[in-house]
Amino acid sequence: MLTPPKRVRLRIVDSEAVRPHEVADPGRERRIEARLRSDGVLRDPLMVGSVPDIDGYVLLDGTNRRRALAAIGLRWALVQILDYADAHAVELRTWCHAAGRPLVEVVREAHTIPDIDITALHPLEASDALREPATLAVLLDHRQRFALRRTAMHCTPRPEQLRRLVDLYEDGMVREDCQLDEVEERAATAPAQLGGDRCLIAFPPFSRSQVLSMAMEEVLIPAGITRHVVTGGRALRVNVPLNLLSSERNLDEANLALETHLATLQPRSYQEPTVLYDS
Template sequence: MTPENVPMPDLRIVPTSSVRPHEAHDMQRSAPLIERMRGETFMINPPLVAPLDHDNYVVLDGANRVFSFNALGYRHILVQIASYDSGLVELATWQHVVCSWDAQAFMHQLRQVPELTIQNGNSDSQNPIATVYLRQGETRHLSVTPDELGLRNQALRHVVHLYEHSALLQRTNLEDIGSIWRYHPDGIALVRFRPYTPDEILASASGGSPLPAGVSRHIVHGRAVRVNYPLDLLRDENVSLEEKNAQLQSWLVNKVAHRHVRYYAESTYQFDE
C-alpha cells in the first residue's frame, strides 16, 4: 500500500470495557486529562485499537484516553480500528531521554532493580531488553533471566518508574545521539529498548503484564486526528450502541459531503502539540 491510496479510517463506537491496554497508563498524564475531559464537549483524537479476540480490542495508542473514559463512567468510546495485518500499522519503539537528573544517582537506582542484570557496553550481551547510553559516553546493557515477556515487561516498568518520578522524561525518534544531546541539553542518559513484535503486544494485553507507558510506538497510515466528535452523543444512556454507530456513520457522510475531511500523505512535524 502506497501513501497515495490509504483508505478512510475505520471509526467505530465500541464498549469501553472491550478495549484493553497493552501498556501501563501514565497517571501524570491521566489525572489532568480526566479533569480536562469533564469540561470538554468534543473527542478530538480517537484512540487507535486493533482486534484482540472475540469482541475485544487492544489499545495501540491512546491508553490514557481509554483510562480516562473508564474513570468518567463512559460506557461507549469512539475508536479507530486498524489491524496489524492491514498493511496500515508499523510497530516501533520510542527512545527515552532522561533529563534533569544526576547520572550517578540514576545508575545507582538502576542497580537496585532486582530483575536486572547490568553489563558494560563492551560486554558480550546477546540481546539486551534495553541499552542505556550515558551522556559522558559510557554504555550499559540491561538483561533479565529468564528472558520471557512477562519478566521483561516487569523489569522495564521498574526502570521507567525510576526516571518518571525522579527526572524529566522526553520521548524521541531521533537516531543520531549527537542530535539528541543537542536538542536535550539537560539530558543525562538515553534509553533504547529492544523492539517488540505484534504478537508480544497482543500477549501483553491478554496476559496481565503490560509494557511501561511510552515505549511502544505505533505508526498508522491514515490516522484520524482532530475528529472533534460530540461527547454528548457518546455519553447518551438512552441510545443503543447500534444506534450510536448509525449516528456516527451519518456524521461521517456529512463531514465528507461538506469537504471537512482532508488526507495528508506526507510525514510531518507539528509545532503546537
C-alpha cells in the first residue's frame, strides 16, 4: 500500500567524516564498484548516525558502498542522516549467521581463537549464555549447543576474536534475523529451510555506545553482526549521478545540485515489508 512519503534527511558529505564500525567485504565491494561504473549513479545512500558532541557520523550501513566510491576516486558520499541518540529513529538488532559447515567442524577450528573457552550447553541454555557479558558467541545445531566465552585474563580484543570466528565459515554464510530467545528454535529449522548441514552462530547484542566506540576508535567487527533498522523510513533508489559526488565542486554546490535532483523525483512509501534478492 502506498502512503505519503516520510521526511528523510539526505546530504552529500565528505566520506572521511563517515566512520565505519565494520570490516568491508572485498567481494561485495568489487561488485558494487562494477555496478557504479556501469550505472553511473549511486542508487542507495549510506545510512549514518549523528551523535551530539561527536564530529562526523557513525556508519550504520554502507561500508562496502563507501569503499567502492573511494575506489573510483569519489571523495563525497550521499548519506541518510539519522539521530543515533534517538532509539525511536533507529533500532539496533543483531544478526545470526547460518554457516554452510557442520557444527563439529566450526567448533573444532574455533579452538584456534586465542583467549576463548568452549563449553557445551544444555537444552534451553543458549539464550541465557547470550546474555552473559563474557560470551563471544553461541554455536548450535538441532542437536548440540556450545558457548564461546572470553577467558577471565583475556588479552585478545573482542573484535579480533569475532573476526577470527567469522573467518571460519564466512564463505556460504547466510544472515538470519533471530531474537535471543529464538536461537535454539531457529537452529533446529535451519537445515530444512536453507539446505545442507548448517549450524547457527548467535551473538550477544551490541549497544549503541559500543558501536560508537568501535567507530571512533577504528576497531572493526565483521560485517553482518549488527543490524540497524530505520523506524521512520529508509531512503532507497535515490539514484544520484556520480558527478554530484566529485570533489571538483565544493560540498555546498554538491548539496544544491542534490536538492535539484531530489525535486525531480516522486518519493513514495510502502507499508508492506520488502524482500530484496540482489546484493
